[in-house]
Amino acid sequence: MSVxxxxxxxxxxxxxxxxxxxxxxxxxFLDKKEKGxxxxxxxxxxxxxxxxxxxxxxxxxxxxxxxxxxxDAQSLGGPCDISASKSLQPCVRNTFMIxxxxxxxxxxxxxxxxxxxxxxxxxxxxxxxxxxxxxxxNKAAKKSRKQECLLTDNSSFTAHWxxxxxxxxxxxxxxxMPVPANQRILFNHCKTxxxxxxxxxxxxxxxxxxxxxxxxxxSLDSHRAETPANHWVIxxxxxxxxxxxxxxERETLMKPSTEVQTFDEPPAGGQHEFREVPEDSTPPx
Numbered sequence: 322m323s324v325x326x327x328x329x330x331x332x333x334x335x336x337x338x339x340x341x342x343x344x345x346x347x348x349x350f351l352d353k354k355e356k357g358x359x360x361x362x363x364x365x366x367x368x369x370x371x372x373x374x375x376x377x378x379x380x381x382x383x384x385x386x387x388x389x390x391x392x393d394a395q396s397l398g399g400p401c402d403i404s405a406s407k408s409l410q411p412c413v414r415n416t417f418m419i420x421x422x423x424x425x426x427x428x429x430x431x432x433x434x435x436x437x438x439x440x441x442x443x444x445x446x447x448x449x450x451x452x453x454x455x456x457x458x459n460k461a462a463k464k465s466r467k468q469e470c471l472l473t474d475n476s477s478f479t480a481h482w483x484x485x486x487x488x489x490x491x492x493x494x495x496x497x498m499p500v501p502a503n504q505r506i507l508f509n510h511c512k513t514x515x516x517x518x519x520x521x522x523x524x525x526x527x528x529x530x531x532x533x534x535x536x537x538x539x540s541l542d543s544h545r546a547e548t549p550a551n552h553w554v555i556x557x558x559x560x561x562x563x564x565x566x567x568x569x570e571r572e573t574l575m576k577p578s579t580e581v582q583t584f585d586e587p588p589a590g591g592q593h594e595f596r597e598v599p600e601d602s603t604p605p606x
């Protein structure tokens with residue numbers, strides 16, 4: 322008696338359903354992989370996010386003069402845009418002075434809640450003040466449409482700012498205390514009560530590269546506290562760097578002079594004209 326057997330190519334059972342199930346599993350896997358929803362991808366993204374540096378803490382407030390004005394101007398001229406640059410090299414366009422609106426307060430310690438003006442350097446910097454005013458239909462930030470900030474020669478109340486403690490729970494206690502350097506603070510506009518913000522989601526091209534927009538806008542989180550977009554730091558030279566630079570300059574002055582001295586023929590009055598050819602030196606930053 323012979324027993325009939327099936328060939329290997331014969332499909333038995335729910336073979337069609339099994340094939341469809343395998344195809345669905347493969348499609349689901351490829352779809353999750355494309356969207357980055359796999360467990361290994363989520364873990365890798367989380368690791369990258371927590372180790373990623375905050376872009377808002379790595380930019381400097383800079384003057385952004387239009388390319389058309391830069392062709393003929395010898396110094397910064399208003400109105401001039403303000404942006405946040407990733408270039409951390411100190412220069413004229415990202416160096417500002419804190420100027421008091423009252424002459425009798427010049428040279429005094431800046432305190433929380435005290436009005437001041439943020440000005441560019443004199444000379445090439447143009448001594449421009451950071452100005453802002455309420456948003457109107459024709460006057461707003463170009464990208465975010467928030468309250469616009471500009472550098473102008475206007476020294477009116479629209480150019481007055483004050484510093485606030487970044488921690489809202491300690492803001493009242495710190496009112497009137499000296500503003501610390503190299504620590505997080507808030508720049509608050511006196512007229513509109515809006516904080517200076519780096520709009521990292523809005524960037525644009527400039528002659529110096531791609532930079533982020535700066536506007537006056539108070540950005541709050543779920544706890545009604547200012548987000549890092551409103552946090553700024555007044556960077557100054559550390560005491561160690563300043564002392565080291567002073568010692569280098571002192572040693573340079575103490576060295577024997579190797580400069581070439583030339584004397585012209587004495588003029589009619591018997592006076593000599595003395596000229597000294599200085600060495601090429603780079604000014605300290």
